[in-house]
Amino acid sequence: MLKLSKSVEYAIFAIKYLNYNTEDRLVSTKEISESMKIPYDLLAKIMQRLVKNDIVSSIQGTKGGYYLTKPPGQINLTQIISAVDSEIRLTDCLFDNATEEDCSRIGACSLRSPLNNLQNKIIKLFNSTTLEEII
Amino acid sequence: MLKLSKSVEYAIFAIKYLNYNTEDRLVSTKEISESMKIPYDLLAKIMQRLVKNDIVSSIQGTKGGYYLTKPPGQINLTQIISAVDSEIRLTDCLFDNATEEDCSRIGACSLRSPLNNLQNKIIKLFNSTTLEEII
């Protein structure tokens, strides 16, 4: 359970490809998919999520495609994970306003606060890890 | 995918219970299970893994049960995760001697090394997080 999802891996590959190939043109999902060997339909969805989270920008229509909204040094891992998966949560209860629906122990749980500290450290680590360091 | 498994959560609860209840006696899976509201059969398997990894010790037979092998300050999160889940691996390829079976990109993958650095940081963080801080 402590693993990057395939979607996050693919997102990183895609960002890498965009970084090296969009100086003077746009790049399509098809091109990234074939070049990086990533399933087309899955990648297409990932690209949309990256667009929604303003990590990449898109131009629609023929000759359309994607480009990076900001340089890799300004994109961090937390942003990517949040964009293509969901917010980082070490347990089901570790977010604001969690209720008994999320965990029956809530309120009486002595683990919640220390695990929240741990989660914050992980998020901090991921915040400080930029794509520039990875790609 | 960046979440503690239920097994790890249950293991932490169990260690906490053992820490507070085994000064002068042994504690059974049944007692922990009922007291901490953890499914008995699942907890039983978790206890066995903790024993195998020398985090807790067991005495068999009637009047048998478990106790902590070492104090919580000497147990860290990496040990627990390795014991009840498996080694921490951020991607399928991030271990020694990974082959193309594990990832077809291996050898040519530019992400492997930087992601390995990240994985080491996470492991280091988990190594430095003892159960004393959590329970």
Next chain:
DNA sequence: TTATATCGGACAAATTTAGTCGTATATAAT
């Protein structure tokens, strides 16, 4: 009008996690 691209949601397959069950072994008490 056509070809090619993004957009978006529903769906299916595969994998992983979570939980269950049955049986064997150990040991204290009767």
Next chain:
DNA sequence: ATTATATACGACTAAATTTGTCCGATATAA
């Protein structure tokens, strides 16, 4: 010896999540 209660261990099932696919809509250049 037998019984009751505990751990040990593996196989199995169920549930949840991730991964991958499909289909139709919209946008735009040629």
